[in-house]
Structure formats: structure tokens, C-alpha cells
């Protein structure tokens with residue numbers, strides 16, 4: 001067994017880990033980055049980037065199909081599935097290579113290959129090496145799970161880790177899970193001509209906590225994807241296909257070429273043997289940590305990225321990694337920023353700041369409909385709903401949106417919420433006409449009781 005000492009040990013070289021490594025190193029700490037795989041990130045390999053590349057092709061097909069509504073005749077639209085998937089993989093490989101380059105640029109003696117496992121609060125074992133670290137950052141990410149109910153048809157089941165490797169498009173696809181992963185990929189494949197049915201045990205899509213925005217998103221998305229929500233699914237193999245049966249008011253069964261399991265991504269914590277650390281864990285075995293400093297209790301162990309099951313999105317992995325690395329090396333943590341998540345469907349789904357379930361007493365809600373917005377009417381993007389939340393003092397605290405181009409609305413809202421702006425000041429900003437941004441002004445005025 002070899003012994004090694006370091007200031008900060010970072011477990012996982014994904015987005016969170018790479019940022020943690022860089023931040024600790026920049027603080028002058030003797031930093032070690034431990035990775036069990038080949039490097040690269042979930043985002044580039046089978047997350048954000050290939051899913052957005054697939055959606056881009058899908059939205060292009062959709063735009064071509066709906067051009068007739070503007071008086072533009074395109075003829076029949078043919079989707080070349082092999083070309084679409086090849087482009088997705090080419091882009092994925094390009095983004096992946098860029099991240100690998102950054103990883104490979106880290107000096108070899110600052111990296112250790114292998115699976116890390118705690119043997120105490122300040123000790124890790126990686127293969128034949130025992131590492132004694134002043135501080136340790138857990139940045140081990142999350143992995144998809146496949147429900148046991150799909151065991152009978154396992155050979156036909158993909159997750160987001162394998163679906164981008166299919167060479168051609170299936171004729172039919174069942175997607176289990178209407179979270180962001182399931183929703184984005186269900187709409188992408190549907191727009192590419194695949195017959196898609198989306199199943200979920202719950203009746204919420206994209207994690208939307210606001211019931212009215214959820215209902216408007218469901219109504220919009222179900223025009224392209226068959227939705228079976230609030231159902232339990234069982235599976236059996238039949239003639240090389242997967243026959244799924246579901247419960248509920250409209251119980252039934254249907255055969256599919258392929259299945260995508262998008263039923264959640266629990267954090268990768270099992271191999272870490274966290275029981276040896278003395279950390280307080282939640283009911284799922286995830287360490288409890290301070291969301292500002294990323295520190296677990298009074299320990300010298302920190303959590304960043306999807307490993308913490310808190311805001312599992314890319315910018316939080318990057319920022320959380322930076323904060324964990326900095327604080328682990330003796331720096332100060334900045335403030336917590338508003339939550340911000342986008343699901344890149346059409347309409348896009350955006351949640352910013354305080355969610356509907358956490359609205360304080362006396363909160364006010366203002367609404368606006370794309371159907372009443374001149375620009376949305378011109379662009380034929382009238383689906384969805386915008387809801388803004390203010391606290392009882394009139395401060396803008398959150399928003400839930402289903403609308404075209406909502407990603408742009410969300411960024412402005414995140415800044416306004418972070419700066420603690422009042423709904424009155426927000427409504428009084430310069431809102432250019434005709435823009436979708438005017439939806440925000442309209443919703444703010446609605447919350448203020450103005451017309």
C-alpha cells in the first residue's frame with residue numbers, strides 16, 4: 001500500500017470535480033483529482049450537449065413542417081435518422097474531446113485513476129494508494145436507474161447513457177419518466193417522426209410544481225407525444241418488441257420497438273462507504289451539507305454537483321464545484337443564488353427562484369398568456385402560461401413558465417430575483433415591443449392588480 005498526503009482531494013472529474021480542482025489549486029492547495037473513468041463529463045458525453053443536439057434537429061424538422069402556416073411551401077419533410085444521429089454523435093464527440101483536453105492538461109501527478117472509497121473522515125483508498133487529505137470534495141455525480149419492472153425487456157431498454165448511440169430511429173418509443181430527461185427526449189424523437197408514448201407514475205411534467213403551468217405544459221406537449229401520466233407500467237417481451245401494459249382510467253397495452261428509461265438519476269455514493277466518515281446522511285444516504293459552503297456539518301468533507309441531489313443542473317455543478325474547492329482550501333463561500341432550471345422542450349419550461357410549493361403566506365401571483373402576446377401570435381407560439389410570484393411586500397421571488405423562448409425570460413428573472421427587485425420596479429423596466437419579454441411585464445402588472 002502506498003501512502004499519499006494532500007491538501008484537497010477531489011473525487012470525480014466531471015463538471016463539479018474539474019471546477020473544484022481548479023478552485024482549490026488556484027487557492028494554492030496541494031490538490032489531487034481522483035477519477036475512476038477516462039475523464040470527460042456527463043454533460044458532454046450523454047447529458048446536456050447530445051440532448052440539445054438531438055432537440056436542435058427535432059426543432060428544425062418541426063419548423064420545416066409548420067412553415068406552411070406562414071405561407072411557405074416546403075414539400076414533404078424527410079427525416080434522415082442516420083444523418084441526424086451521426087450529427088448528434090459528431091457534436092458530442094467534439095464537446096467531449098474539448099473537455100478531455102482540459103482534463104489531460106492537469107499534471108499527471110495531480111491525478112489518480114481509480115474508484116475512491118472512504119476509510120475515515122480524512123482518508124481515502126484508491127486501488128493500492130491510501131490518501132490522507134486535509135479536505136475532501138465529493139463530486140461523484142449521478143447515474144440513471146432502470147426500474148425492475150423493465151427487467152423482462154432489458155435488451156430493448158436504453159438510458160440517456162446509451163440512447164445517443166442508436167444508429168437509426170425506431171418506429172416507436174416508450175419513454176418512462178416525464179422529468180426533464182424524459183420530456184426533452186420524448187419530444188425530440190416525436191418531432192423526428194418516431195411514435196412516442198410518455199409514461200409517468202406522477203402527473204407532473206418537467207418537475208413543474210405550479211399546477212397551472214404544469215397543466216398548460218401538458219396540454220401543449222401532448223399534442224405531439226402521447227402522454228400516459230399517473231400510471232404504473234409493467235413489461236413483457238413479445239416477438240422481439242416490448243409490450244407495455246399500464247394501469248389507470250385509460251388502462252391498456254401497446255408494443256414498442258425501444259424503451260427509454262428516464263426514471264431519475266440517484267447520486268453515485270455507494271462505493272464511497274460514507275458510513276466510515278461519521279457524516280449525517282438523509283433517508284437516501286446522501287450527506288447533509290450546507291448549500292452555501294457545500295460543507296458537510298463541521299467536517300472537512302464537501303459535496304458538489306449531482307452527488308448532492310440539490311439543483312442537479314450544470315451551472316450549479318460548476319459553481320458548486322468552485323465553491324467547494326475554494327472553501328476546502330480555506331476560502332470564503334459567496335451567497336446562494338436563486339434556483340434556475342430550464343427544460344428545452346417547445347414550449348420551454350422554466351422555473352426560477354421560489355417554487356410554487358414554497359410560496360410564503362400572502363404571496364401574490366401574476367399571470368400572462370402567450371396567446372395574448374402580439375409577438376407570440378405573430379410567431380405562432382401561443383402555447384403555455386407565465387406565472388410570476390411576489391412576496392407579501394411585493395418583492396419578486398419566483399416564476400414558473402411554459403412558453404417559447406422562455407430560456408431568455410428566465411435569465412432576466414434570475415437576475416431580478418437575485419437583486420431583490422420589487423414587482424413594481426420590474427413592471428416599470430423598459431420592455432421592448434413587440435417581444436415575448438412583454439409577457440413578464442404583463443404578468444408583473446397582473447400581480448400588482450393593474451391592467
Ligand SMILES: Cc1cc2nc3c(=O)[nH]c(=O)nc-3n(C[C@H](O)[C@H](O)[C@H](O)COP(=O)(O)OP(=O)(O)OC[C@H]3O[C@@H](n4cnc5c(N)ncnc54)[C@H](O)[C@@H]3O)c2cc1C
Pocket residue numbers: 011012013014015016017034035036037039040041042043046047048049051052114115116117139140141142160181268271272304305306307312313314315317344
Ligand atoms: C440527458 C441529460 C441532459 C441534461 N441536460 C442539461 C441541460 O441542458 N442543462 C443543464 O444545466 N443540465 C443538464 N443536465 C444535468 C447536468 O448534465 C448535470 O447536472 C451535470 O453534468 C452534473 O455534473 P457532475 O460533475 O455532478 O457529475 P459528472 O459529470 O457525472 O461527474 C462525476 C464524475 O465522478 C466520477 N466518479 C463517480 N464515483 C467515483 C468514485 N467513487 N471515485 C472516482 N470517481 C468517481 C465519474 O466517473 C464521473 O466522471 C442534463 C443531464 C442529463 C442526464
Ligand SMILES: NC(=O)c1ccc[n+]([C@@H]2O[C@H](COP(=O)([O-])OP(=O)(O)OC[C@H]3O[C@@H](n4cnc5c(N)ncnc54)[C@H](O)[C@@H]3O)[C@@H](O)[C@H]2O)c1
Pocket residue numbers: 147149176177178179180181182184199200201202204207233262263264265311312313314341342343344
Ligand atoms: N434541461 C436541463 O437542464 C436538464 C435536462 C435533463 C436533465 N436535467 C437534470 O437531471 C435531473 C434528472 O432528470 P430525470 O428526468 O432523469 O429525473 P427526474 O427525477 O427529474 O424525473 C424522473 C421522473 O420519472 C418518474 N418515474 C420514476 N419511476 C418511474 C417508473 N417506474 N415509471 C414511470 N415513471 C417513473 C418520476 O415520477 C419523475 O417524474 C433533473 O432533475 C434535472 O435537474 C436537466
